[in-house]
Amino acid sequence: MDIHEYQAKEILARFGVPIPHGGLAYSPEQASYRCTEIGGSAWVVKAQIHAGGRGEAGGVKVCHSDRDVQDVANSMFGRRLVTKQSGPRGKLIYRVYVEEATDIARELYFCIMLDRRIERVCIIASAEGGVDIEELAATNPEALVRKTIDPAAGFLEFQAREIAFALGLEPALLAEASRIFRRAYRAFRDLDATMLEINPLAVTTKGSIVALDAKMSFDDNALFRHLDISELRDRSQEDARESHAADRGLAYVGLDGDIGCMINGAGLAMATMDMIKVAGGEPANFLDIGGGASPERVLKAFRAVLHDAKVKAMLINIFAGINRCDWVAEGIVAAFKELDVKIPVVVRLAGTHVDLGHQILRDSRLPIITADSLADAAHKAVAVVGTVGASA
Ligand code: ADP
Ligand code: MG
Numbered sequence: 001m002d003i004h005e006y007q008a009k010e011i012l013a014r015f016g017v018p019i020p021h022g023g024l025a026y027s028p029e030q031a032s033y034r035c036t037e038i039g040g041s042a043w044v045v046k047a048q049i050h051a052g053g054r055g056e057a058g059g060v061k062v063c064h065s066d067r068d069v070q071d072v073a074n075s076m077f078g079r080r081l082v083t084k085q086s087g088p089r090g091k092l093i094y095r096v097y098v099e100e101a102t103d104i105a106r107e108l109y110f111c112i113m114l115d116r117r118i119e120r121v122c123i124i125a126s127a128e129g130g131v132d133i134e135e136l137a138a139t140n141p142e143a144l145v146r147k148t149i150d151p152a153a154g155f156l157e158f159q160a161r162e163i164a165f166a167l168g169l170e171p172a173l174l175a176e177a178s179r180i181f182r183r184a185y186r187a188f189r190d191l192d193a194t195m196l197e198i199n200p201l202a203v204t205t206k207g208s209i210v211a212l213d214a215k216m217s218f219d220d221n222a223l224f225r226h227l228d229i230s231e232l233r234d235r236s237q238e239d240a241r242e243s244h245a246a247d248r249g250l251a252y253v254g255l256d257g258d259i260g261c262m263i264n265g266a267g268l269a270m271a272t273m274d275m276i277k278v279a280g281g282e283p284a285n286f287l288d289i290g291g292g293a294s295p296e297r298v299l300k301a302f303r304a305v306l307h308d309a310k311v312k313a314m315l316i317n318i319f320a321g322i323n324r325c326d327w328v329a330e331g332i333v334a335a336f337k338e339l340d341v342k343i344p345v346v347v348r349l350a351g352t353h354v355d356l357g358h359q360i361l362r363d364s365r366l367p368i369i370t371a372d373s374l375a376d377a378a379h380k381a382v383a384v385v386g387t388v389g390a391s392a
Pocket of ligand 1: 046101102103104107213214
């Protein structure tokens with residue numbers, strides 16, 4: 001789960017990481033009022049969306065009067081901001097963050113992330129912050145400092161100091177920078193984050209260090225023990241298909257194709273998506289309905305798949321071990337009765353009670369296309385999508 005910049009900054013501040021004074025606004029009037037509260041003579045209005053790259057896209061603006069802040073905020077509210085990271089549809093702006101403008105001497109990069117390849121938490125930092133880090137990694141990888149955290153030892157003080165040295169900070173700032181790195185790590189660890197990025201971490205002209213931007217993502221599977229964090233969820237920023245499925249306890253990931261998938265087991269789901277591709281099609285989603293799927297659960301999964309208007313055909317692939325094919329078949333029949341299923345549905349059943357499952361499907365006399373194997377199912381789904389496309 002992702003959160004907004006202002007929320008990440010509040011969290012960092014709680015852990016002792018310095019941030020500029022700022023306040024959230026839901027209206028242009030509120031934004032201009034924040035200037036009085038914050039004080040000073042220059043402010044930055046920042047669109048709050050779940051995507052970076054706002055600066056380049058016009059989502060971060062420096063203002064020199066409260067009137068100016070109000071106008072800029074007014075131009076942002078209700079707009080969809082498209083950035084390099086937002087996807088082509090962009091993300092809706094309905095809150096802005098107003099912050100004191102900081103006089104920046106240097107912009108650094110600091111990030112804590114989970115490196116799944118080496119199964120460790122890693123810290124990546126660079127003296128060249130503020131810029132697109134992917135680009136920097138591609139063009140000038142030597143500019144990145146990288147430290148791996150040993151889970152038993154944690155982020156050690158000497159590692160934090162080594163990062164501070166590598167960033168070329170002046171001696172007076174080394175201790176402060178190391179402290180900030182370790183505090184950020186504590187926030188990451190204590191809250192079960194999967195990513196914490198501060199870009200830029202700024203050195204001000206007055207010689208202090210502040211987090212000017214902050215991004216955090218959390219492990220969905222650990223949210224149950226951080227209720228205060230799960231409350232920060234903002235559905236307006238999420239893929240509508242994914243929030244629909246997540247609310248119903250389904251493991252669903254939205255994709256760009258037109259073959260809706262309903263499969264039990266993550267491994268089988270991945271294999272099925274591969275087979276669809278091999279057969280020349282594109283899956284619309286990943287969906288694992290899990291073991292022991294009741295007819296009700298199958299019905300929920302049907303709804304989640306059909307929630308995506310792009311879906312032109314559906315492929316159901318069940319290998320029943322813990323599951324029972326007759327339950328799944330009952331769920332499919334129930335879905336046809338309850339939902340207005342207008343698209344072709346290909347079903348492949350195997351395993352426990354498979355004969356009973358096929359019997360239920362046959363007895364229903366529904367226009368269900370059955371398949372004997374995974375490959376057969378994928379080919380049939382791709383073929384049938386072709387005919388849907390042709391008649392449309
Ligand atoms: P994004 O990463 O989405 O583009 P940032 O918060 O990093 O958004 O803002 C982009 C740039 O705007 C920063 O690199 C920094 O130069 C400038 N900036 C952001 N916040 C402030 C601030 N409070 N004071 C001065 N400059 C800022
Ligand atoms: Mg940034």
